[in-house]
Amino acid sequence: MNALDGIIEGVRAGLARRRSRVPECELRDLASGVRPVPDCAELLRGTDGLKVIAEVKRASPARGRLAAIEDPAELAAAYEAGGAAAVSVLTEELHFAGSLADLDAVRARVGVPLLRKDFVVDPYQVWEARVHGASLVLLIVAALEQPLLVDLVAQAAEIGLTPLVEVHDQAEARRALDAGAWVIGVNARDLKTLEMNKGAFAAIAPDIPENVVRIAASGVRGPRCAVEYAELGADAILVGEALVTSGHHREAVAALVAAGRSINGGRPDGPRFPRLPGSPGPAFP
Numbered sequence: 001m002n003a004l005d006g007i008i009e010g011v012r013a014g015l016a017r018r019r020s021r022v023p024e025c026e027l028r029d030l031a032s033g034v035r036p037v038p039d040c041a042e043l044l045r046g047t048d049g050l051k052v053i054a055e056v057k058r059a060s061p062a063r064g065r066l067a068a069i070e071d072p073a074e075l076a077a078a079y080e081a082g083g084a085a086a087v088s089v090l091t092e093e094l095h096f097a098g099s100l101a102d103l104d105a106v107r108a109r110v111g112v113p114l115l116r117k118d119f120v121v122d123p124y125q126v127w128e129a130r131v132h133g134a135s136l137v138l139l140i141v142a143a144l145e146q147p148l149l150v151d152l153v154a155q156a157a158e159i160g161l162t163p164l165v166e167v168h169d170q171a172e173a174r175r176a177l178d179a180g181a182w183v184i185g186v187n188a189r190d191l192k193t194l195e196m197n198k199g200a201f202a203a204i205a206p207d208i209p210e211n212v213v214r215i216a217a218s219g220v221r222g223p224r225c226a227v228e229y230a231e232l233g234a235d236a237i238l239v240g241e242a243l244v245t246s247g248h249h250r251e252a253v254a255a256l257v258a259a260g261r262s263i264n265g266g267r268p269d270g271p272r273f274p275r276l277p278g279s280p281g282p283a284f285p
């Protein structure tokens with residue numbers, strides 16, 4: 001069993017418990033009472049500077065315990081003040097020490113769109129994302145058979161959530177596009193092996209059409225990485241560890257935002273800098 005299968009097993013157990021407390025029909029009723037949110041794709045587009053999605057993340061299977069985060073809302077408020085375009089909240093409990101309560105707390109505090117970051121394997125979780133105030137929901141291609149991926153992308157769109165479809169290689173990127181994704185995240189970490197591939201974004205981004213929003217996720221250590229991803233054509237970066245472990249959360253986000261702006265000067269129609277032939281991929285420490 002690979003790391004991803006292990007995580008999904010735990011996710012399914014938690015899902016069964018929640019479903020027995022709140023049946024799906026009740027959840028749908030709750031969702032209908034939640035204020036509709038606009039599609040987030042344009043907010044994450046990098047034409048006026050690389051966007052930063054800042055993550056509330058306590059732990060991960062790959063990196064262990066990262067930060068206690070006693071007050072996730074306070075952290076998210078600092079991210080927002082630093083200029084984050086969106087906040088990602090991990091809601092997976094067993095391996096990432098997150099919860100839907102974290103999402104609720106963050107929703108009550110900040111105005112920027114929220115991403116429900118979890119291992120979604122069932123429509124029930126997409127309804128939950130809606131009920132708990134997310135505007136975006138993560139769908140991981142490696143965790144989903146194609147027909148289910150297609151259904152979940154369609155369900156999310158139907159109920160006013162923007163699906164952020166995560167891929168790790170070219171084949172997965174093709175599946176994401178076939179499923180109709182318009183926001184694609186390239187995770188530098190392979191969730192099956194937990195290994196990092198620093199060149200994943202550079203390898204995949206050219207295959208993703210310009211009209212699709214391209215997000216580089218995982219392993220962004222600081223402004224230098226932000227600049228490198230912006231130069232490779234990323235619209236946004238998704239950053240967890242480097243932010244939660246920084247002593248100054250607002251300033252750390254602001255530094256990433258400033259680094260991203262330096263690439264195209266913040267011009268709304270600024271050019272995306274093409275990758276120069278022979279230039280190296282992002283340099284990571």
Ligand SMILES: O=P(O)(O)OC[C@@H](O)[C@@H](O)c1c[nH]c2ccccc12
Nearest residue numbers: 187217218219220238239240241242
């Ligand atoms: O902490 P990092 O290396 O900055 O990574 C953040 C984010 O990319 C990572 O948490 C992540 C990307 N895809 C995921 C899928 C599930 C759980 C977590 C993730």
